[in-house]
């Protein structure tokens with residue numbers, strides 16, 4: 001294996017690679033994939049090599065590699081640990097990761113959360129009714145807020161709405177300051193020089209959120225009458241897959257990570273989905289007619305989940321057409337791995353970082369004919385294999401919350417599209433970075449009209 005070559009490296013000077021990666025990651029990765037093939041590397045100043053994979057065959061090898069060859073804890077902790085804490089599923093490896101997953105997966109499935117569908121639909125309806133027609137507002141902010149408030153309700157329970165409102169407001173503030181700060185990608189500049197310094201401000205906001213969650217845990221441990229069946233309560237009182245109970249700080253780390261992982265992603269996709277439907281009136285009309293056939297005059301309820309294949313196809317096509325991030329599923333190579341690409345076999349030595357570029361795969365004409373066209377029907381034909389399209393990652397670290405995410409997207413898209421017509425203010429939609437994700441510029445300013 002040692003005699004195999006390294007993958008080809010982007011020929012730009014490393015400072016230029018870093019500058020372009022910060023500003024236009026998807027453009028840089030697409031260019032490299034076109035010129036260097038489906039396995040290539042970027043090299044940033046003073047950092048390790050980052051290998052990117054942009055074909056289903058390469059992604060399959062990443063997701064099927066033995067678990068002890070690729071680690072996620074170190075690289076995830078480097079970027080997320082300082083903000084959200086490191087004792088969480090995202091930042092664990094090996095047996096500790098498996099034990100935590102065993103605990104979380106059942107709590108985040110579609111089935112476990114179907115009983116919350118009506119509650120979520122009501123939250124959406126209330127919010128939609130608060131939108132004044134002819135007022136321009138950024139849809140992204142509304143969708144982030146909606147998915148955060150729902151997640152807070154699920155994770156922290158519903159007995160104390162005032163607490164939930166306060167936590168949502170503080171987490172939103174922390175997220176806007178922290179998760180979208182350039183400092184997240186620059187651990188060496190994370191100096192806490194007091195409350196008014198850039199990193200100090202972020203740490204202060206983080207501690208406000210942590211202390212609210214801590215109060216909730218302490219209260220639940222002290223007074224069992226406060227306990228309900230929220231995700232937090234279940235995490236407090238159930239042992240993990242290894243028979244251990246989580247301590248308070250570990251619980252806070254896990255909750256912080258869940259709120260982060262679950263709200264910007266879902267809120268961002270929801271925005272893109274509504275944007276795609278606004279830009280394709282024929283597809284929106286088709287969706288409304290398919291919803292009418294299945295849901296009729298009833299409100300969308302748990303019995304309608306996964307019963308409208310066209311709705312699922314619209315969501316899947318949005319994942320492909322408007323990818324939320326430039327890449328995902330990054331790991332550190334713990335033991336050298338060999339990869340077979342379209343232009344040869346390569347070795348990734350220990351210490352390299354590797355990630356997959358599903359947005360590039362989604363634009364490959366050999367996998368998705370006519371890739372620049374928004375066509376939900378392609379997902380109704382079922383002619384794609386599991387590695388052609390991996391917005392939730394894959395293998396042993398596939399997104400733990402994908403069931404919940406698909407539930408939220410179905411309920412929200414079905415409810416909103418039946419209530420309002422959305423009209424983006426700008427005809428041309430520009431894409432910009434929003435933290436680690438890609439979002440419509442300006443948060444997608446829109447006007448709405450009640451139907």
Ligand code: HEM
Nearest residue numbers: 090261262265266328329391392393394397399400401405
């Ligand atoms: C549209 C919404 C979402 C998308 C596109 C998404 C996507 C992803 C991706 C790409 C990963 C990395 C997988 C990998 O490393 O191979 C991931 C991991 C994860 N996601 Fe999601 N996610 C979404 C919603 C959620 C929600 C709602 C939750 C929970 C509330 C959640 C919790 C997690 C967790 C805990 C992990 C870590 C899994 C692990 O390392 O084992 N996600 N997600």
